Amino acid sequence: MTSILEISHLNKVYEKKSILSDINLKITSGSVTALIGANGAGKTTLINSILDLIPHDSGEVRFLAGNDWKKITGVMMQDNISIHRITVQEIIQLSRSYFKYSLSYQQLLKISGLENQQKHFMSKLSGGQKRRLAFALALAGDPQILFLDEPTVGMDSNARNDFWQKIDQLRQHGKTIIVTSHYLEELENIADRFLILQNSTIVFDGTIQELRNMSGNGVVEFDSQLSEKIFISLTDVISINQVGHHFQIVTNNTNSLMLELTNYLQALENLQIKQTNLDTLLLNYKENTHD
Numbered sequence: 001m002t003s004i005l006e007i008s009h010l011n012k013v014y015e016k017k018s019i020l021s022d023i024n025l026k027i028t029s030g031s032v033t034a035l036i037g038a039n040g041a042g043k044t045t046l047i048n049s050i051l052d053l054i055p056h057d058s059g060e061v062r063f064l065a066g067n068d069w070k071k072i073t074g075v076m077m078q079d080n081i082s083i084h085r086i087t088v089q090e091i092i093q094l095s096r097s098y099f100k101y102s103l104s105y106q107q108l109l110k111i112s113g114l115e116n117q118q119k120h121f122m123s124k125l126s127g128g129q130k131r132r133l134a135f136a137l138a139l140a141g142d143p144q145i146l147f148l149d150e151p152t153v154g155m156d157s158n159a160r161n162d163f164w165q166k167i168d169q170l171r172q173h174g175k176t177i178i179v180t181s182h183y184l185e186e187l188e189n190i191a192d193r194f195l196i197l198q199n200s201t202i203v204f205d206g207t208i209q210e211l212r213n214m215s216g217n218g219v220v221e222f223d224s225q226l227s228e229k230i231f232i233s234l235t236d237v238i239s240i241n242q243v244g245h246h247f248q249i250v251t252n253n254t255n256s257l258m259l260e261l262t263n264y265l266q267a268l269e270n271l272q273i274k275q276t277n278l279d280t281l282l283l284n285y286k287e288n289t290h291d
């Protein structure tokens, strides 16, 4: 597996507070990496530091496919850019003009899904339309690496589905993708690798299966009038989330937990077994590593 990007000992401090502390990463060519973490964890700061959009305090970022990152990367920033009095058609053409080789106008227009808004001013587009346009602009130079910072915010469900399908196609064409999102369920099927950023460092780096092995691979849910204390004492419980009389128990062994629960079966209603989703895993990871 060939690295396309290497980050070593990266540090960033804002107002005496360490935001990124000794970040070391190798990004494999053709992979989809999901960068996740709570609000303010430093995801945008990491992307902006990698791209040199903000200065970092120390450390090194190396794009192995070429030193000029602008030629090989496409970027979808977190905030929509809106330029007054420039139309969709003009901004797409302008973006294409920066590159020696670019996707065609029609290809980019199709990616944006704005065929009926070509003559509209960019500033007049809706939030979701601006996001789709930003995606198309990020692809203008047919980049090898794509950085996507919360790409689907504001998109409706059709646009989201369409977006992730396009990401899958780009992956199949060997593109390297680094994406942040708070819509964790969207990342579950697409990302090969998950990085959890917490307390200014990467506290987890691995696949979703590895995260499940560490943080619980199953969830047993039910309604019960019984006290939480009874369930905490069961051997296979990793964590319990209780809302009113609804219980959600994360476990690494659903079979043996179910056996233990049979003693209380008469007091349990709406019993369900599910696979842990990324939201639960992240919550659980934070609880178990809270300092």
Ligand SMILES: Nc1ncnc2c1ncn2[C@@H]1O[C@H](COP(=O)(O)OP(=O)(O)OP(=O)(O)O)[C@@H](O)[C@H]1O
Pocket (backbone or CB within 6 Å): 014, 015, 019, 037, 038, 039, 040, 041, 042, 043, 044, 045, 046
């Ligand atoms: N220009 C700045 N000056 C001072 N502090 C900043 C600046 N930009 C970001 N920060 C701080 O750095 C921390 C990390 O912010 P960042 O935007 O990277 O987080 P994030 O993980 O992307 O969050 P979110 O999920 O909310 O987008 C936050 O505490 C934020 O307040």
